[in-house]
Amino acid sequence: MNLLMTGITGAVGMEMARWLAANAPRARVFALIRAASPVVLKARWSKLAAKLWPEGQRPEEGRFVPVLGDITRPGLGLSPEDAERLAGEVTHVIHSAANVELDAPLEEARLCNVEGTRHVFEVVRTFRRLERAAYVSTLFVAGRRPGLFRETDFEHEAGFVNPYEQSKYETEVYVRGLMKELPLAQFRLAYLIGRDTGEVTRYNSMHALLRLLHEGHVGAFPGTPETLMELSSNDYAAAALLTLFREHFQPGRTFHIGSGARGLPLQDFIDISAEVSAETEPRWRQGAFLPPDIVDEDTYTLLRRTLLQTQNKKSHEVIRLGDTMYGHLTASQVFDCQPVQELLGERVPLPPVRELLRDVLRHCMATNWGRNRS
Amino acid sequence: MNPASPIRIQGIHYTLPEKQVGLEQLSAEGRLLSTPETMRDFGFGDCRVSSVPATVLASATVKALLERHGVEPGEVGLLINASVLPTSSLVPRGEALAEFPSGESAHLGLFRFSSTRIQDELGLINARTVGLSELGCVSLSHAVWLAHAVMLMEDLKYAVCVNADVFPDGIKREVVYNVCSDSACAVLLSRNPEGMHLKRYHTLTRGYYWDPDGHQNELLAAYFPTGKRVLEKTFKESGLAREDIKLLVPHNVSLRSWEILSRFTGIPLEKIYTENIRPKGHSVAADNWINLKDVIDRGLVSKGDHVMMFSFGLGAHWGCSIVQV
Structure with missing residues (x-):
């Protein structure tokens, strides 16, 4: 398998690289990486490789080939030599590069996610030996659509919680069109919060929320105690995706990779966050900080409006962050991940999400949300 | 609390200054942080503004309360003056509504307590006086709770708790998105079983x-x-x-x-x-x-x-x- 991967510097991309190095000894990976020049590319790759694999455990030379490219540029900005080499050698493609900032302006999100994907597959069309390709999407293309969301659910008019998922939804529309001509499947992932060890490789909005909660700035969540939060680990997403891609690939299919009905209830999310926060923050132990209450949507809306009328900047920050996420809580969504879980069985077990959240939060606290990392 | 306690709340009396100031005027005077529209949206209208110091309001309110309930000043065994603002517990000099002492006699000004002034002015000669502070808006409720306990402990017949606050000139009247009024309120505790x-x-x-x-x-x-x-x-x-x-x-x-x-x-x-x-x-x-x-x-x-x-x-x-x- 000669695999072109985009997004190797992202949370799931890094984990896929690790998985491939450990489990696919015959795979050769062309990793598309954005860099200003070949020199910078080499430096970026060295740094990334050092992060991915401990000294002495790096894959042998040539198994991972960094390729200078940028998905926001037509033709991916490839050199003619690289373009020709990929066109002649690549047999598999996994496109996971994306702008995952939930609050990025829509046009910015579209530039990377919609146009970037278009650029990737325009190049992929030139691959003479292509056997299969994967597009990595998100379960949250469901937007505000309430209830059960299946692999076979696509279009909806429920609207979106943030520009990121809207751009991914629009990308899916394009990708499904491509499925008629390319051996292509898409993989919708849960919200990834860290590695199974708790290590956070990419900080995102969920970590920002955990931080605000830890610091006592969050007073309420909309939803119900039973509302499920679709959180998962980078390791699970990578292992599941690659196992499905290699062993259960079906062109034209959408796979849901997440906890689904076994997701984390909102009340548990709050309780675990409070319990772990209390390990290091005396204000939690003393009761000065309290677990946020779960309130109905109307109450939250009133609270939100009120806090926005105050001059408290931190409250505004909490509200703005919530605006990019809470719509999923009030939609009471459940993502149907059963088909994938049945396909994978015990080979790729779901991570214990409660322990995952505990470990991730402990990692966040120990590193001051990534600021104290060496 | 002891459910068999004989202590009762016998009466309440309050004084609100007549002068009312609207949100626009407060805003124009720089005494709001938010806009008048926001404060109106939060449910506020006018606030009451006193032309006399807190100690005067407190004294008048306690006097009226005792008279209304026929309590002789000498029968009061405890007076708790529970003011919120530190300046309300100090008796200002001259014409000032409220002041934090300054100048040569500042050190003595810090001892010009409102509770003892009220005792003197109203003739509450048997009342032990207490100034209660640092409790913010729970001051008067805390005072009633403490008075209740002390009355039981000391077998007192009457206790009076009073709260009076007057915002000094130039101080914001919007406190954490609330528009504050000047006022005084006194609560009489007794052993009259008809009380609350x-x-x-x-x-x-x-x-x-x-x-x-x-x-x-x-x-x-x-x-x-x-x-x-x-x-x-x-x-x-x-x-x-x-x-x-x-x-x-x-x-x-x-x-x-x-x-x-x-x-x-x-x-x-x-x-x-x-x-x-x-x-x-x-x-x-x-x-x-x-x-x-x-x-x-x-x-x-x-x-x-x-x-x-x-x-x-x-x-x-x-x-x-x-x-x-």
Whole structure:
């Protein structure tokens, strides 16, 4: 398998690289990486490789080939030599590069996610030996659509919680069109919060929320105690995706990779966050900080409006962050991940999400949300 | 609290200054932080502004209370002056409404206590006087609770608790999104079995919030969850349920905050007496007791009814009591 991967510097991309190095000894990976020049590319790759694999455990030379490219540029900005080499050698493609900032302006999100994907597959069309390709999407293309969301659910008019998922939804529309001509499947992932060890490789909005909660700035969540939060680990997403891609690939299919009905209830999310926060923050132990209450949507809306009328900047920050996420809580969504879980069985077990959240939060606290990392 | 306690709340009297100042004028004078529109949206209207110092308001209010209930000044064994603002507990010199002592005699000015002045002015010769401070808006409720305990301990016949606050000139009147009024309110405790029974007072102090400016963001987040827990604990300790409460008598923080707390706690807004917020403003520590008197006078509660009184004091203290009328 000669695999072109985009997004190797992202949370799931890094984990896929690790998985491939450990489990696919015959795979050769062309990793598309954005860099200003070949020199910078080499430096970026060295740094990334050092992060991915401990000294002495790096894959042998040539198994991972960094390729200078940028998905926001037509033709991916490839050199003619690289373009020709990929066109002649690549047999598999996994496109996971994306702008995952939930609050990025829509046009910015579209530039990377919609146009970037278009650029990737325009190049992929030139691959003479292509056997299969994967597009990595998100379960949250469901937007505000309430209830059960299946692999076979696509279009909806429920609207979106943030520009990121809207751009991914629009990308899916394009990708499904491509499925008629390319051996292509898409993989919708849960919200990834860290590695199974708790290590956070990419900080995102969920970590920002955990931080605000830890610091006592969050007073309420909309939803119900039973509302499920679709959180998962980078390791699970990578292992599941690659196992499905290699062993259960079906062109034209959408796979849901997440906890689904076994997701984390909102009340548990709050309780675990409070319990772990209390390990290091005396204000939690003393009761000065309290677990946020779960309130109905109307109450939250009133609270939100009120806090926005105050001059408290931190409250505004909490509200703005919530605006990019809470719509999923009030939609009471459940993502149907059963088909994938049945396909994978015990080979790729779901991570214990409660322990995952505990470990991730402990990692966040120990590193001051990534600021104290060496 | 001891359910067999013979101590009762015999009477309440309050004084609100006649002068009313609207939100636009407050804003024009630089005494609001938010816009008048926001404060109006939060349920506020006019606030009351005193032309005399707090000690004068307090003295007049206690005098009227004692006269109304036929209590001889010499029968009062305890006077607690529970002012919120440090300047309200000090008797200003000259024409000042309120002042923090300065100049050559500043050190002596710090000892010009309002409680002893009231004792002297009203002839409360047998009253031990106490100045209670640093409790924010729960001051008067705390004072009543303490007076109740001291009366039992010392076998006193009467105790008077008074709160009077007058905002100094030039100080903002908007405190954490609430428009504050000047006022005075006095509560008489006795052993008259016809009085109201303080059945439970649950209080919670969270010292972390001692700095309402520095910790305001966290305080805004904690306010409703903490309020809900205090209220629930008060119910639990009293053995009463929401249905047993005829009215929740609040302190006059913003109507909006009551709308939210109502939703957090499941106590319908119709059961919360919020009618005084717009016309009277937030009388700092006196609200609960002013409102209690008003609901009694208006016949909204009857003999035997239970009312709950909830307040929050910056600093930070939550207080919740249940009184049987």
